[in-house]
Amino acid sequence: MRYFLPAACGVIALVASVVPATAQTRDPAPVPSAPLPAPNPAFDMAKVAADALGAEEIATVQRALIWTGDLNTMASGEFGKRTFEAIRAFQRRLKGKDTGILLASQRAALEKAAARAMSAYGFKAITEQGVTLGYPARLALKRTAGKNGPRLASLNENVTVDVLRFPAEAESFEALFNRLKAERPGRKVTYSLLRPDFFVITGAVDGKSFYMRFLRTEADSRGFIVGWAPELSPDFDRVPIAMAVSLALADAAVQEEAAAAAPAPAGPPVPLPQGAAKVARSGPGFVVSEAGEVLTTATLVAGCTRVTLADGAAAAVVAGDLLNDVALVRLPRPGVSAVTWRAMPLSAGEAVTVLASAGGRLAPSATQVTALSSPSGDMRRFTMKDGGAGGGVFDTGGALAGLLGGDGQPVAVKALFVSAFLRSQGVKMPDRADIDPARAGIMLTCDPSRP
Numbered sequence: 001m002r003y004f005l006p007a008a009c010g011v012i013a014l015v016a017s018v019v020p021a022t023a024q025t026r027d028p029a030p031v032p033s034a035p036l037p038a039p040n041p042a043f044d045m046a047k048v049a050a051d052a053l054g055a056e057e058i059a060t061v062q063r064a065l066i067w068t069g070d071l072n073t074m075a076s077g078e079f080g081k082r083t084f085e086a087i088r089a090f091q092r093r094l095k096g097k098d099t100g101i102l103l104a105s106q107r108a109a110l111e112k113a114a115a116r117a118m119s120a121y122g123f124k125a126i127t128e129q130g131v132t133l134g135y136p137a138r139l140a141l142k143r144t145a146g147k148n149g150p151r152l153a154s155l156n157e158n159v160t161v162d163v164l165r166f167p168a169e170a171e172s173f174e175a176l177f178n179r180l181k182a183e184r185p186g187r188k189v190t191y192s193l194l195r196p197d198f199f200v201i202t203g204a205v206d207g208k209s210f211y212m213r214f215l216r217t218e219a220d221s222r223g224f225i226v227g228w229a230p231e232l233s234p235d236f237d238r239v240p241i242a243m244a245v246s247l248a249l250a251d252a253a254v255q256e257e258a259a260a261a262a263p264a265p266a267g268p269p270v271p272l273p274q275g276a277a278k279v280a281r282s283g284p285g286f287v288v289s290e291a292g293e294v295l296t297t298a299t300l301v302a303g304c305t306r307v308t309l310a311d312g313a314a315a316a317v318v319a320g321d322l323l324n325d326v327a328l329v330r331l332p333r334p335g336v337s338a339v340t341w342r343a344m345p346l347s348a349g350e351a352v353t354v355l356a357s358a359g360g361r362l363a364p365s366a367t368q369v370t371a372l373s374s375p376s377g378d379m380r381r382f383t384m385k386d387g388g389a390g391g392g393v394f395d396t397g398g399a400l401a402g403l404l405g406g407d408g409q410p411v412a413v414k415a416l417f418v419s420a421f422l423r424s425q426g427v428k429m430p431d432r433a434d435i436d437p438a439r440a441g442i443m444l445t446c447d448p449s450r451p
Contacts, residue, residue: 043084046100050079058083061102063245064114064347065090069238075245112349115369119351121239124397125344127250129165131215131222134246134344136161136239137397158229159236161243164214166221173216177201180212198223200244209233211240213247223247246344270320270327272303272448280447284357285329286392286400287338287440292331293427295341295418296444297403298322301329303448310443319425326403326418328425329444339440340430341418342399355441356391356404362441394437 050058055077062075062083070086088098090110096103102110122138129149139159140152149164166176177199181192189203201212209230214223226243228236272278285296298320301307306314313332320327346352350369355362393402422429 042100043081046084046087047079049101050083061087061107061110063242064110066238066241066245067114067117068110069117069234072237072241074241108348111347115347115350117238118242118347119396122397123239123242123344124342124395124399125246126163128163129222130217130220130250131163131224132246132248132250133163133224134243135224135226158208158232160225160227162225164223164225168218168220171221173199173214173221176214176221202240209237211244213244215247215249217249222249270298270302270304270317270322278303278448280445282357282443282445284355284362284391284441285444286355286437287331287442288341288400288422288429289338289427290430291428292333293318293422293425294329294331294442294444295400295403295422296327296329298325298327300444301327301446304446307444307446309445315444319421321421324421326421328422328427331442337439338430339394339398339400339437341422342395342397342401346393346395346401351396352401353394353396353437354391354404355394355437357443362391362438362443364438392437392441398437400437400440 053061058079059075059077062071062073062077065071065083065086066075068090070089071082073082084100087100087102090113091098091100091102091106094106094109096106120138121136123134124137125132125134127133135152136159137152139154140161142153142155144151144153146162146164148166149162152161152163153159171179174194177192177194181189181201183189187203187205189201191200191202193200197216199214201210203210205227207230208227210225210227212223212225214221224243224247226240228239281300283297283300285294285300287293288295294315299322301317301320302322304317306316307329308314309331315332316330318328318330346369348369352367352369354365354367356365391404392400393404395401
């Protein structure tokens with residue numbers, strides 16, 4: 001057997017001896033860098049316009065785009081390529097130029113379309129298991145109790161919403177994530193994301209799609225699982241994203257409501273606005289707790305320490321805020337049917353029912369929100385068709401969503417402010433609106449000249 005290795009080594013050595021030194025020390029050829037993204041002047045202009053609006057307004061637009069089905073991410077308040085393309089898609093449906101910059105007329109059309117979608121599902125907020133969450137109340141009509149929280153479902157079970165809380169001492173956040181993302185025959189996970197403070201899992205189980213999002217606290221894991229039949233897609237697919245956007249911890253609310261052992265004592269009278277006439281006046285209020293607390297406008301009870309009811313009984317003025325035009329009155333007897341306060345602001349184009357004062361009585365009328373102003377303040381004012389003088393505005397789910405001032409100008413105070421105002425007075429609001437709103441409306445009379 002012959003071996004050729006020594007000869008080969010000699011050839012290699014010879015070649016090396018005749019190669020110039022400069023060739024041996026030459027720098028390696030540079031590695032081509034990744035190409036820079038192509039300039040996109042249209043996106044750059046749209047981002048400048050969006051940044052001028054601010055994060056809150058961008059998030060409002062993103063929430064609307066979720067409801068129109070153009071955006072399938074969280075409403076972060078940051079303007080990026082997905083939001084840009086979502087706006088362009090909506091503009092193309094309007095047969096307009098897809099610039100990514102919403103004109104005033106396009107913004108109004110967007111809000112109206114989003115409001116129609118929300119109304120179609122009766123989307124409203126509830127507080128359960130330590131979280132506040134929006135859900136499709138028009139579909140999820142049936143409620144049953146579960147070990148870790150309630151289940152809200154449609155009558156035929158093609159939509160289910162489980163609001164759940166798992167104690168950390170029984171199952172850690174990571175262990176819950178691993179358990180819920182596990183696959184089995186008939187169950188497929190299509191996406192899962194674990195972060196220190198939340199996790200998301202999507203997939204399908206036994207022929208139904210599901211979406212779940214949970215938030216982490218030191219004591220537990222809180223969140224929801226929504227399931228829906230495939231025949232509801234793709235239209236229903238926007239609902240889980242909207243639910244995820246609405247999900248928030250409600251620790252303060254839960255703790256304050258649990259700590260409210262007794263109604264607050266009657267406070268000083270709400271001061272009269274400067275130049276206001278000290279004359280008797282009447283208007284409506286709406287019972288917001290079974291203990292007999294009534295939400296009304298501060299301008300109605302300003303200057304009064306007590307008001308009288310239709311039967312002559314006296315009610316105490318507990319507190320009021322003239323700046324935001326809200327006040328609290330306590331009835332002399334508890335046990336009256338109460339409504340809940342809507343946790344989400346009204347939108348342009350949304351169908352509502354107005355209970356307005358007419359001839360000393362409350363008369364209902366169906367109408368819709370036609371415009372919005374001051375969207376970033378503590379008070380949302382809007383104009384409506386057939387607005388009355390004094391009354392309440394109720395959404396399609398029967399939740400109180402706004403108050404009509406005595407001048408006929410409708411006023412809707414942000415839900416967080418109203419909730420904080422009522423909790424500060426020890427008011428425990430019902431979680432759901434299960435009654436006819438007219439049963440919670442009462443007429444109040446304020447006479448500043450009477451003690």
